Amino acid sequence: MDNSALRWKIISAFLAAALVGVSCTWAFTSNGKQETTSNSSLTASSEISGQAETETVLPMSREKRKIIIDTDTAGDDAVALIIAAKTQNVEILGVTVSAGNVKLEQAVKNALMTLEMAGCDAPVFAGASAAYTGKERETFSVYGNDGMGDKDLIHPTRTAEEKSAVDFILETVKANPDEVEIIALGPVTNLALAFDKDPETMKQVKKYWSMGTSGFGLGNATPVAEFNVYHDAEAYKVLTESGVPVTAIGFDMLPEETSFTKEELDELEVKGGLSEFVAKAFSGLIEFNTEAIGLPIAADADGVAMACALWDGYLLETQPCHAAVMTDDNECYGQVVLFQEGHGYDSGVTFDSYNFDVATKTASKTFKENLISILES
Numbered sequence: 413m414d415n416s417a418l419r420w421k422i423i424s425a426f427l428a429a430a431l432v433g434v435s436c437t438w439a440f441t442s443n444g445k446q447e448t449t450s451n452s453s454l455t456a457s458s459e460i461s462g463q464a465e466t467e468t469v470l471p472m473s474r475e476k477r478k479i480i481i482d483t484d485t486a487g488d489d490a491v492a493l494i495i496a497a498k499t500q501n502v503e504i505l506g507v508t509v510s511a512g513n514v515k516l517e518q519a520v521k522n523a524l525m526t527l528e529m530a531g532c533d534a535p536v537f538a539g540a541s542a543a544y545t546g547k548e549r550e551t552f553s554v555y556g557n558d559g560m561g562d563k564d565l566i567h568p569t570r571t572a573e574e575k576s577a578v579d580f581i582l583e584t585v586k587a588n589p590d591e592v593e594i595i596a597l598g599p600v601t602n603l604a605l606a607f608d609k610d611p612e613t614m615k616q617v618k619k620y621w622s623m624g625t626s627g628f629g630l631g632n633a634t635p636v637a638e639f640n641v642y643h644d645a646e647a648y649k650v651l652t653e654s655g656v657p658v659t660a661i662g663f664d665m666l667p668e669e670t671s672f673t674k675e676e677l678d679e680l681e682v683k684g685g686l687s688e689f690v691a692k693a694f695s696g697l698i699e700f701n702t703e704a705i706g707l708p709i710a711a712d713a714d715g716v717a718m719a720c721a722l723w724d725g726y727l728l729e730t731q732p733c734h735a736a737v738m739t740d741d742n743e744c745y746g747q748v749v750l751f752q753e754g755h756g757y758d759s760g761v762t763f764d765s766y767n768f769d770v771a772t773k774t775a776s777k778t779f780k781e782n783l784i785s786i787l788e789s
């Protein structure tokens with residue numbers, strides 16, 4: 413299908429949806445939670461030549477968005493990049509990279525390769541190779557040594573831009589004040605360094621999204637810490653204490669229905685194109701989880717975070733919190749303690765600011781179906 417035909421199908425479907433009264437509104441519940449309600453469906457029916465035909469409509473952002481993606485690119489970041497590249501009304505101004513899942517050079521290559529596969533020419537900027545404190549960062553990938561399943565997928569034809577990630581972020585935000593959203597999929601070292609260099613400009617970011625924290629569940633790096641925060645808790649502390657609005661999608665937003673089974677990935681792999689690319693990139697995670705937890709499944713934290721940020725009707729509920737990041741060198745390193753707004757604590761503790769919105773409910777059952785539609789588009 414060429415682009416114009418695809419565009420017309422999407423427009424037609426949305427007009428049809430509008431006629432049956434689609435609505436998507438923000439509301440505040442009595443306990444202070446933000447809630448989105450939507451009766452929109454990501455599939456729409458149309459009548460062609462007297463025959464009913466159901467067509468899948470790609471998930472989209474109804475508002476035009478300008479985004480910067482900050483990533484430590486491995487398999488699940490790759491899926492998130494593909495989602496962003498393929499979601500309607502989203503302009504990726506640039507992709508900034510840090511070490512995390514894999515070392516910086518490998519993460520940059522993974523980002524470039526993924527964008528090429530997705531047909532996206534957004535520029536890529538290399539950022540931090542070490543943690544915010546300057547310590548060499550130990551990388552760890554559950555996606556194989558190259559972060560992409562060790563399937564020899566990585567042959568990008570482009571290279572990263574000369575400009576540093578921090579300079580790109582600051583110059584871009586300055587040129588588009590209160591218009592740019594930053595979606596962070598890895599340790600937020602690049603963002604913390606940008607806050608250090610020019611905090612006033614970083615306050616002109618429209619909104620920050622973070623795949624980070626364990627939400628209200630357990631961690632994956634340790635029992636209390638989620639991987640991205642654990643890899644640079646000092647950087648995360650800079651972000652949470654800056655006072656900017658952050659929406660965090662924690663590790664507890666990955667219910668089983670968002671995970672792929674080995675059989676599902678095998679089915680994707682034979683389809684070729686982006687489906688095969690993602691299936692191969694995730695093969696390392698299947699192997700890791702089979703050994704670590706006895707389950708041959710692949711969850712996609714960054715993909716889910718991107719869906720929360722960009723897809724209309726996917727993020728259903730958030731809880732405003734005050735976030736306190738633990739940075740002492742002990743078993744609690746990387747834990748984020750979430751004080752909920754509107755919740756009375758026996759200690760009587762309250763805070764001036766509850767700028768850290770934590771995802772508590774998503775349309776998780778739609779994630780895989782929508783992602784597969786994107787991979788096949």
Ligand SMILES: [Ca+2]
Nearest residue numbers: 484489597598
């Ligand atoms: Ca990541």
